[in-house]
Amino acid sequence: MITLTERQSLILKAIVRDYTEGGNPVGSKSLVQELPVKVSSATIRNEMARLEDLGLIVKTHLSSGRIPSIKGYRYYVDHILKPEKVDGQDLKVIQHSLGGEFHKIDEIVAQSADILSQLTSYTTFTLRPELKDSRLSGFRLVPLGNHQVMAILVTNNGDVENQTFTIPNDLSGDELEPVVRFIDDQLIGLPLQDVLRKLQKEIPLKLAKYLQDPKGFLDIFGSVLSKAASERFYVGGKLNLFNYTNQQNPRELQSLYSLLDQTDNLANVIGPPGQHIQVRIGNEITNDLLKDYSLITATYDVDQHGKGMIAILGPTAMPYSRMIGLMGAFQQELARKLLDYYRYFDE
Amino acid sequence: MITLTERQSLILKAIVRDYTEGGNPVGSKSLVQELPVKVSSATIRNEMARLEDLGLIVKTHLSSGRIPSIKGYRYYVDHILKPEKVDGQDLKVIQHSLGGEFHKIDEIVAQSADILSQLTSYTTFTLRPELKDSRLSGFRLVPLGNHQVMAILVTNNGDVENQTFTIPNDLSGDELEPVVRFIDDQLIGLPLQDVLRKLQKEIPLKLAKYLQDPKGFLDIFGSVLSKAASERFYVGGKLNLFNYTNQQNPRELQSLYSLLDQTDNLANVIGPPGQHIQVRIGNEITNDLLKDYSLITATYDVDQHGKGMIAILGPTAMPYSRMIGLMGAFQQELARKLLDYYRYFDE
DNA sequence: ATTAGCACTCTTATTATTAGAGTGCTAATA
DNA sequence: TATTAGCACTCTAATAATAAGAGTGCTAAT
Numbered sequence: 061m062i063t064l065t066e067r068q069s070l071i072l073k074a075i076v077r078d079y080t081e082g083g084n085p086v087g088s089k090s091l092v093q094e095l096p097v098k099v100s101s102a103t104i105r106n107e108m109a110r111l112e113d114l115g116l117i118v119k120t121h122l123s124s125g126r127i128p129s130i131k132g133y134r135y136y137v138d139h140i141l142k143p144e145k146v147d148g149q150d151l152k153v154i155q156h157s158l159g160g161e162f163h164k165i166d167e168i169v170a171q172s173a174d175i176l177s178q179l180t181s182y183t184t185f186t187l188r189p190e191l192k193d194s195r196l197s198g199f200r201l202v203p204l205g206n207h208q209v210m211a212i213l214v215t216n217n218g219d220v221e222n223q224t225f226t227i228p229n230d231l232s233g234d235e236l237e238p239v240v241r242f243i244d245d246q247l248i249g250l251p252l253q254d255v256l257r258k259l260q261k262e263i264p265l266k267l268a269k270y271l272q273d274p275k276g277f278l279d280i281f282g283s284v285l286s287k288a289a290s291e292r293f294y295v296g297g298k299l300n301l302f303n304y305t306n307q308q309n310p311r312e313l314q315s316l317y318s319l320l321d322q323t324d325n326l327a328n329v330i331g332p333p334g335q336h337i338q339v340r341i342g343n344e345i346t347n348d349l350l351k352d353y354s355l356i357t358a359t360y361d362v363d364q365h366g367k368g369m370i371a372i373l374g375p376t377a378m379p380y381s382r383m384i385g386l387m388g389a390f391q392q393e394l395a396r397k398l399l400d401y402y403r404y405f406d407e
Numbered sequence: 408m409i410t411l412t413e414r415q416s417l418i419l420k421a422i423v424r425d426y427t428e429g430g431n432p433v434g435s436k437s438l439v440q441e442l443p444v445k446v447s448s449a450t451i452r453n454e455m456a457r458l459e460d461l462g463l464i465v466k467t468h469l470s471s472g473r474i475p476s477i478k479g480y481r482y483y484v485d486h487i488l489k490p491e492k493v494d495g496q497d498l499k500v501i502q503h504s505l506g507g508e509f510h511k512i513d514e515i516v517a518q519s520a521d522i523l524s525q526l527t528s529y530t531t532f533t534l535r536p537e538l539k540d541s542r543l544s545g546f547r548l549v550p551l552g553n554h555q556v557m558a559i560l561v562t563n564n565g566d567v568e569n570q571t572f573t574i575p576n577d578l579s580g581d582e583l584e585p586v587v588r589f590i591d592d593q594l595i596g597l598p599l600q601d602v603l604r605k606l607q608k609e610i611p612l613k614l615a616k617y618l619q620d621p622k623g624f625l626d627i628f629g630s631v632l633s634k635a636a637s638e639r640f641y642v643g644g645k646l647n648l649f650n651y652t653n654q655q656n657p658r659e660l661q662s663l664y665s666l667l668d669q670t671d672n673l674a675n676v677i678g679p680p681g682q683h684i685q686v687r688i689g690n691e692i693t694n695d696l697l698k699d700y701s702l703i704t705a706t707y708d709v710d711q712h713g714k715g716m717i718a719i720l721g722p723t724a725m726p727y728s729r730m731i732g733l734m735g736a737f738q739q740e741l742a743r744k745l746l747d748y749y750r751y752f753d754e
Numbered sequence: 755a756t757t758a759g760c761a762c763t764c765t766t767a768t769t770a771t772t773a774g775a776g777t778g779c780t781a782a783t784a
Numbered sequence: 785t786a787t788t789a790g791c792a793c794t795c796t797a798a799t800a801a802t803a804a805g806a807g808t809g810c811t812a813a814t
Contacts, residue, residue: 089776109777123776404553
């Protein structure tokens, strides 16, 4: 367990701030002018040598200024940083952007990723509240003519998922009725997870009474059901990658783009909802592609509707204090907006 | 009007090929070995000087080899190039990728952009067949409970567009029936364009008979209608931008990404369906961001269902002959697949 | 009309050179 | 004992010098 003196702590803090803002290694002379303590550059050099022994700062070459190490950022985030109070202007942007009228949870969540990326100039991810408590509250099959049927699935949270299918013969409402009634009787009110499970087991057997060929229908139902039960990440500010990634290596940028395009991979990167706000720096992120970046993740809580996540991906040299302040505010605003939205469907 | 001798033509062709494949300016000595004509490098230098006078090739500096100019590519494409017969392997890829079962036109068209970008390693655009002849063939309002209604619009081509709306009060089917009936009576069978027009004029008045507050409904209907009537470009191989753009200038890459993300801008870039296959090189493209690239566009024809477009964006130094061959094959395969698909709804 | 020969140009890679920023260490100081 | 001034030393980044190689245009001979 590392403990720093007051002065060492001030120096580390100044190094983190300077490097984060300017992007250049920080030398003892420039620190003299900024520190609230009046000491000479030689003293600062001595202190810096100690911070380096502790592994909190490193040199880029033998006689260069210092930059924070992963460990240094870690110490800064854990012991020094105070979340910055969020800017009034920023708060307005958030509230205004979330203030509009939305017709889907996913619209709100996707919009959130965009707002956050705009405010931070980094790349952001959002995940809607977990679906594990969602229950099936309605299922419809709407014949559209032209050999087409639309399957619509509704949950108690107001989520709607639909898909159109092409079928060999036109169906009339009459033929579909017993099937829909079967679903209504047997499955309405159950958690989606349970429905998914039953779909593997009992349903096929029972359904055989109503339909001579349940296969086609089961495909349709399963398809729209798993669509509704799947977790989707939204990504905002992909273009911002150009601003903070290493410009010398276009391949890396390309790989990152590719990673962010495959949203089903993101669950592994960002991990399950955990602590309130978590900061992972450099190689603390499990994904190798991100070992030179930092990831701030936060869980937001929408009461009985479950928990969702928001995350910011940026360089290790990030203004953590501002970011964490922003995360806190966003968490709240998003949770509030969603509670508001859900209220409709709880009545 | 430029006319080249046989030998000059051979030289230009060789320069285009070499530069396209190798990416380096082409000198007289390397040409000696490749040309089917037996002449010395001095002779070739003389001919090259003439081609340069004509503006077909240029030097990158005073004593460098030559590269084709825009004008040179133009001449090559117009007078020298022969479309390359498409590779059997490639044809298989196309047919296999389009062979699956699709439930929407847009899926086929989006998939097409991906296949084509995969085959070319460039960036591609696809536009579905024009909707101008699409007619409204069905309209449904499905109450979902929870203050939600889904509006579904179907066209005679089997296109389905839907949108979910949140409304203040729950509606029963009974209340919606007269409205849907009104749509059925008055609008079914009309081209979408006409419906859109009527929506601005007569409909609001007539509808007032059935609903005390037609505003909300008109918004819903208008929204899903314009969604159905809008043209959407699909973009494939955005990541390929990394392969063929100028790596020295990340800003440019970022701007291009940004351009391709705003798919509503693409209509201006690509233009309306025109000639069979059109090649635009460098500044022949109206968009300034693309003045160092080439764009090959092609129109595909699905008979009475209208015309759509496919396009390839790549560097000016492109293997035009292969690309044009590929375009031809793709045009055919896509048109065939779509005809096949539409056949369902024509019956 | 073609070609061999040659001086000339320009690029690219390699090597020197230099100014500047920063360090660590020693010895003096409070 | 903690701090500081002073200085030799290291490394980067920018600039300049040099050389090899590829290619050209032009002239004079074929």
